[in-house]
Amino acid sequence: MANTYDYVIVGAGSAGCVLANRLSADEDTDVLLLESGIPDEKAEIHNPTMFPHLMQSEVDWDYSTVPQEGLNGRKEYWPRGKTLGGTSAINAMMYVRGNPWDYDRWAELGNDGWSYDEIRPYFKRIEDFEGGESEHHGEGGPLRVEQEHPYGEVTNALIDAAVEVGFDRNEDVNAGQQEGMGPLPLTVKDGERQSTAVAYLHPVLDRENLTAQTGAHVTRIEFEGDTATGVTYVQDGSTYTVDAAQEVVLSAGTINSAQLLMLSGVGPADHLNEHGIDVEINLPGVGRNLQDHLVASSAYELLGDPEIEPGEVLCQVTGFERTSPDLLAPDLQYFLARVYFMRHGFDNPEEGAGMTPSTTLLHPESRGRITLASDDPFDDPLIDPNYLEKEADLEKLVEGLKRTREIGHASALEEYRGEEVWPKGEVESDEDLREHIRETVQTIYHPVGTCKMGDDEMAVVDERLRVHGLNGLRVADASIMPQITTGNTNAPTIAIAEKASDMIRDLE
Numbered sequence: 001m002a003n004t005y006d007y008v009i010v011g012a013g014s015a016g017c018v019l020a021n022r023l024s025a026d027e028d029t030d031v032l033l034l035e036s037g038i039p040d041e042k043a044e045i046h047n048p049t050m051f052p053h054l055m056q057s058e059v060d061w062d063y064s065t066v067p068q069e070g071l072n073g074r075k076e077y078w079p080r081g082k083t084l085g086g087t088s089a090i091n092a093m094m095y096v097r098g099n100p101w102d103y104d105r106w107a108e109l110g111n112d113g114w115s116y117d118e119i120r121p122y123f124k125r126i127e128d129f130e131g132g133e134s135e136h137h138g139e140g141g142p143l144r145v146e147q148e149h150p151y152g153e154v155t156n157a158l159i160d161a162a163v164e165v166g167f168d169r170n171e172d173v174n175a176g177q178q179e180g181m182g183p184l185p186l187t188v189k190d191g192e193r194q195s196t197a198v199a200y201l202h203p204v205l206d207r208e209n210l211t212a213q214t215g216a217h218v219t220r221i222e223f224e225g226d227t228a229t230g231v232t233y234v235q236d237g238s239t240y241t242v243d244a245a246q247e248v249v250l251s252a253g254t255i256n257s258a259q260l261l262m263l264s265g266v267g268p269a270d271h272l273n274e275h276g277i278d279v280e281i282n283l284p285g286v287g288r289n290l291q292d293h294l295v296a297s298s299a300y301e302l303l304g305d306p307e308i309e310p311g312e313v314l315c316q317v318t319g320f321e322r323t324s325p326d327l328l329a330p331d332l333q334y335f336l337a338r339v340y341f342m343r344h345g346f347d348n349p350e351e352g353a354g355m356t357p358s359t360t361l362l363h364p365e366s367r368g369r370i371t372l373a374s375d376d377p378f379d380d381p382l383i384d385p386n387y388l389e390k391e392a393d394l395e396k397l398v399e400g401l402k403r404t405r406e407i408g409h410a411s412a413l414e415e416y417r418g419e420e421v422w423p424k425g426e427v428e429s430d431e432d433l434r435e436h437i438r439e440t441v442q443t444i445y446h447p448v449g450t451c452k453m454g455d456d457e458m459a460v461v462d463e464r465l466r467v468h469g470l471n472g473l474r475v476a477d478a479s480i481m482p483q484i485t486t487g488n489t490n491a492p493t494i495a496i497a498e499k500a501s502d503m504i505r506d507l508e
Contacts, residue, residue, distance in 0.1 A: 005032040005211070007504070008231055008244040010218045010260065011252035012037075013086020014490055015477040015497035017196035019249060021142070021203075022501035024210040031209060032242060033201075034216040034233055036256075037082035045089050046192045048313050052345045054090040059083040063255065063383055070366075070388030072438045077344060078383060079445060080253060084214065085197030087253070088490055091445060092315060093193055095145050095185040097123055097174045098485030098492055099329040109482050110455045111463040113499075113508070122498040123174075123491065128189075136175040142199040143494065144189035147172070149316045152309040154302065154355060154416055158336040159317055161410035165403070167319055178330055178486065181319030187490075191311060196494060219377035221248055221264040221473065223280055228473035247472050247504065250451075251497065254479040258287040258370045258450035259381040261460075261475075266467065275375045281469045285458035287450050290368035291484040292385050295335070295360045295444040296397045296437050298404045299342055301418025302353040314339045320362075320486070323399055329486045332400045333360040336407070342422055343442055354421060357407045359400030360444050362486050365390035370450050385447070388438070397441065398433045446489040451479035464503045476500035 007023050009016050012035035024031040042059055044050040056062050056079070063078040081087035100116035107115040124138030130146040133139040151159075162181040163169060170180030187194040204210060218233040222241060230243040250257040261267055265280035267287060272279050308314070315337035320330035340354035348354070368385035388394045408417065419425075423436040451460040451467075459482075461467055465474045478493045485492045502508045 004243040004245055005030045006246045007031045009033045009249045009251055012084050014088040014196050014493040016251035017201040018494055018497035019501055021200040024207050027209055033212040034218055035214045036217040039214050040084040040089050040197050048188050048193050051092055055079050065383045068387045076443055085195030089195040093186045093188055094488040095187050095491045096487035098487045099178055101329040102485045106482055111453050119495055122495040125498055126494055144194045145185050146188050147183040147185040150309045150311045152312050153306050154338040157412050157416055160412035161407045164410040164412050165406040178320040184316045184318040227471040250475045251477045253477050254447040254450050257475050257479045261286050262372050263377050275372050277375055283460055285460045287370040289449040289452045290385055291449045293360050293444045293446040294441050295358045296401045296441045297356050297358040298408050299340055299354050299356045299422035300408050300420055302355050303416055303418045305353040331362050333362055357404035359404050361393055361397050364393045366393050397437050398430055401433055448478040448481040448484050448489055451475045452482045453480045454482050465500050
C-alpha cells in the first residue's frame with residue numbers, strides 16, 4: 001500500500017462512502033478510505049426486517065451515555081455502525097430530508113450556500129427515486145429510495161386512525177410540505193437494504209485509485225504547523241502513518257469525529273490539558289452543541305396477529321405536526337409501527353404481537369457534549385446528551401405522547417387493539433406521563449452537531465467544512481449540523497457529503 005494519497009478519508013459511513021466514490025471519480029486522484037469496523041458481510045445487514053438484530057452485535061460500537069439526570073439517572077444505549085456503510089448499514093433505512101426551513105436557518109446562521117434551494121439539487125443527485133424524476137426528486141442516482149410500500153391491514157388501520165384524530169394524509173414528506181401522515185421513504189431496493197456502502201462504495205471498489213481498508217482504527221491526525229499532513233492508524237496490531245497531499249477529511253460521525261479532533265490536539269484547550277494532550281489549536285466548540293432526537297411511545301397488544309404482507313417493512317408510516325401555528329416547521333414527528341418497539345426492542349413482551357405509535361421531539365432546546373475519558377484512542381469517549389435538561393423538551397413530549405394515545409384508541413384500530421401495554425391505562429395525568437417519559441424515552445439514533453458549521457466562537461468548521469484555523473482538514477458528516485434537522489438524519493448526512501465532495505473538488 002502506498003504511503004501518500006491525495007485524500008485520506010476517516011470513516012466509511014453514511015458520509016465517507018459518498019466521498020470515496022465522488023473523490024475517486026477523478027482517475028488522477030488517489031484516495032484512501034479508512035474504516036475501524038469490519039466489512040459489511042453480515043447477512044442481517046442486507047435484510048431490511050433484521051435491523052434490530054444488529055444492535056449490540058459486532059457491527060455496532062455499542063455506546064452508552066453517561067447517567068442522565070433527566071432520565072431518572074438512566075444511561076441510554078447509543079448504537080452506531082461499525083462496518084462499511086456505518087450507521088446506514090444498521091439503521092431502519094428511513095430516508096427523510098428534513099424541512100426546507102432547516103437549511104434556510106443554517107444559511108441565516110452565517111453558512112452561505114446551505115439554503116434549501118442550494119442543497120436540494122444534492123438530494124436529487126442522491127436519489128434513484130421509485131416515483132421517477134420530478135421537481136422534488138431525482139432518478140438514476142446511486143441510492144434507491146422507495147415509498148410505495150405493500151401495506152398490510154394493520155398498517156392501513158394505523159394510518160386511518162391518524163386521519164381519524166386529525167392528521168391530513170401526506171403522500172410525500174420529502175416534497176417540501178411535511179405535515180400530515182403518510183408513507184415513510186426507505187432506502188431499500190429489491191427487498192434489500194441500500195446502505196451507502198452498497199449504493200456508493202461497492203460499485204467503485206475496483207478503481208485502481210481507491211483503497212479501502214477495514215479494521216483500521218485512526219488514532220491521530222498528523223500536523224506540520226497549522227496544516228494536517230496525514231493520519232496514524234492501527235490495524236492488526238501494527239501502527240501505520242499515511243500522508244495526505246491534499247486533505248484529510250473526517251467522516252467518522254458525531255461521536256468519533258469530535259473524539260479524533262480532541263485526541264489530535266484540536267479542541268477546548270482546558271479539556272485537552274486535563275488529559276495531557278498537546279494543543280494544536282484551541283477550538284472550544286469541539287464536542288459541544290450535541291443534539292439528538294428522543295422518541296416516546298405508547299404500545300398496544302395486537303389482536304389476532306394478522307399476517308405481514310410480503311415485502312412489508314415493520315415501520316413504514318411517518319407523520320409531522322406543529323404544536324403551535326406560530327412555529328415555522330413541525331416540532332413533532334410520529335412513527336406508526338405494526339410491531340412492539342419498546343426501549344430499542346429490549347423491553348418488548350416475550351409473547352404476542354403488538355403495535356407502537358411513537359412521537360419524536362424534533363427541535364430539542366437541551367444541548368449536550370462529547371468529551372474524552374482519557375488520551376487513549378481506544379477508550380470510548382464520554383457521551384452526555386443532557387436529555388430533558390430544558391423543561392420545554394419534556395412538555396412537548398408529553399403533548400406528543402397524548403397524540404400517540406389518541407391514535408392508539410381511535411375506532412379505526414378497534415378490531416386490532418388489545419390492552420394498552422405502555423403506558424398502562426391508569427397513567428393519565430400529565431405528571432404520570434412525565435414520569436413514564438423519564439423512565440422509558442429513548443434515542444431514535446440521530447446525534448448531530450459536535451463539530452458545528454458557522455462563524456461564531458463555538459463553530460468548528462466554516463461554510464466549506466474546513467476546520468477553523470487549520471489547513472488541509474475538513475469535517476463532512478452529521479457533526480457539522482449547527483441545528484438538528486426536522487426528521488431523520490441519514491439523508492441529510494448523505495447530502496452533506498455530496499455537497500462536500502463538490503467543495504473539495506472546487507466544483508462549487
